[in-house]
Amino acid sequence: MKVKMHRLFEVLLDSTAADPEAVVGFSLAASPRLGDFLDDLDPAMSLDWNNRDFRGLPELRTHVLRQAGLEEVCDLRDVLVTAGAAEANYLVLRQLLEPGDEIVVETPGWPQAPVLAAAQGARVVPVARVEEDGWALPLDWLAAAVTERTKLIFLTNPNNPTGRMLGRAELEEIVRIADGVGAWLLIDEVYAGLEWEGPRAPSVAGMYARGITTGSVSKALGLQGLRTGWLICRDAGLVQDAVILRENSSEIMNVMGEAIAEIALRPDRYRAGLARARAEGRANLRRMDDWVRGETRLGWIPPEAGLIGLGRLGDGIDGDALARRLLDPPYRTFLLPGSAYGLPGHIRLGVGGGAEANLMQGLERLSEALRDWPE
Numbered sequence: 223m224k225v226k227m228h229r230l231f232e233v234l235l236d237s238t239a240a241d242p243e244a245v246v247g248f249s250l251a252a253s254p255r256l257g258d259f260l261d262d263l264d265p266a267m268s269l270d271w272n273n274r275d276f277r278g279l280p281e282l283r284t285h286v287l288r289q290a291g292l293e294e295v296c297d298l299r300d301v302l303v304t305a306g307a308a309e310a311n312y313l314v315l316r317q318l319l320e321p322g323d324e325i326v327v328e329t330p331g332w333p334q335a336p337v338l339a340a341a342q343g344a345r346v347v348p349v350a351r352v353e354e355d356g357w358a359l360p361l362d363w364l365a366a367a368v369t370e371r372t373k374l375i376f377l378t379n380p381n382n383p384t385g386r387m388l389g390r391a392e393l394e395e396i397v398r399i400a401d402g403v404g405a406w407l408l409i410d411e412v413y414a415g416l417e418w419e420g421p422r423a424p425s426v427a428g429m430y431a432r433g434i435t436t437g438s439v440s441k442a443l444g445l446q447g448l449r450t451g452w453l454i455c456r457d458a459g460l461v462q463d464a465v466i467l468r469e470n471s472s473e474i475m476n477v478m479g480e481a482i483a484e485i486a487l488r489p490d491r492y493r494a495g496l497a498r499a500r501a502e503g504r505a506n507l508r509r510m511d512d513w514v515r516g517e518t519r520l521g522w523i524p525p526e527a528g529l530i531g532l533g534r535l536g537d538g539i540d541g542d543a544l545a546r547r548l549l550d551p552p553y554r555t556f557l558l559p560g561s562a563y564g565l566p567g568h569i570r571l572g573v574g575g576g577a578e579a580n581l582m583q584g585l586e587r588l589s590e591a592l593r594d595w596p597e
């Protein structure tokens with residue numbers, strides 16, 4: 223079946239065409255420049271593929287395991303370098319799900335899984351996070367949603383869009399739930415590395431034989447344009463299935479993405495990149511939090527990790543109408559409406575994008591729009 227357009231993509235398509243002057247929804251750290259990598263790139267590097275492994279550059283896969291804390295548990299054959307976490311998720315969803323299978327997903331959550339699962343003819347079983355409980359995922363509800371027909375549980379940790387984290391104890395419980403029916407458990411960690419309140423959560427690929435971790439250099443390192451991510455899984459058959467599907471789509475990873483990501487994930491550079499993103503993210507989240515506290519028609523639960531969270535609009539304000547109004551002159555500010563996540567009374571607030579996002583200007587304009595909104 224055809225893959226349907228999801229609402230989040232619809233909004234992104236419209237907003238890029240509108241060329242906004244400020245953005246209040248960015249989810250990734252300020253992006254480095256190509257020049258930041260030139261000294262470490264080899265001008266003699268072949269632009270053929272890496273010529274070494276269909277799973278991706280071995281050095282890069284070593285870094286991937288290290289940043290996930292999996293170097294003692296997994297080996298290089300468990301890692302497949304992909305075109306972003308998006309391709310990693312795609313390869314898994316497309317190869318695992320058959321018509322009639324069930325997939326359990328969280329709401330709000332990343333729309334890629336339900337849209338692809340529906341196209342595969344799988345039944346999507348949502349489990350709602352609870353706003354009153356800081357967007358926690360109720361594990362008793364998750365357990366109740368899982369059946370013998372559940373092929374896959376798909377979660378994001380930290381969660382997109384709320385920034386809520388699952389800690390070790392919760393992950394262990396989720397593994398127990400998945401293992402009870404032999405389900406696969408994919409945890410998308412694309413926002414990992416920017417935890418504000420505690421340590422990074424453990425990666426599920428190290429906790430469960432059917433656990434699949436996906437991630438990328440897109441968010442904490444701001445390298446989305448490289449299209450470089452990964453999946454990690456100790457099940458050799460799953461990784462092989464992903465390699466086979468990729469051979470029939472893009473065949474191999476792009477060599478520049480691999481080379482630059484390998485440099486960015488070298489221990490010293492990775493530490494420095496994360497430190498920069500953390501300092502900037504923390505400062506911007508404080509600004510955002512102060513700003514939200516000054517607004518009477520908006521509230522939010524700040525993210526435990528990552529650069530985005532959900533704002534709840536006051537009564538009578540529709541997120542779609544507000545986002546549309548804000549994109550037009552005189553505001554010219556981009557905001558992701560909560561309808562992208564099935565929550566029309568919310569908006570996504572993000573502090574990423576670096577100086578080019580013009581965050582403070584965007585917040586001033588959002589204040590004006592909220593002030594001017596009819597009661």
Ligand SMILES: Cc1ncc(COP(=O)(O)O)c(C=O)c1O
Nearest residue numbers: 306307308332382412438440451
């Ligand atoms: C939860 C989640 N997964 C995957 C992606 C895609 O990321 P990548 O650039 O690594 O493909 C995003 C991007 O916003 C995301 O939020």
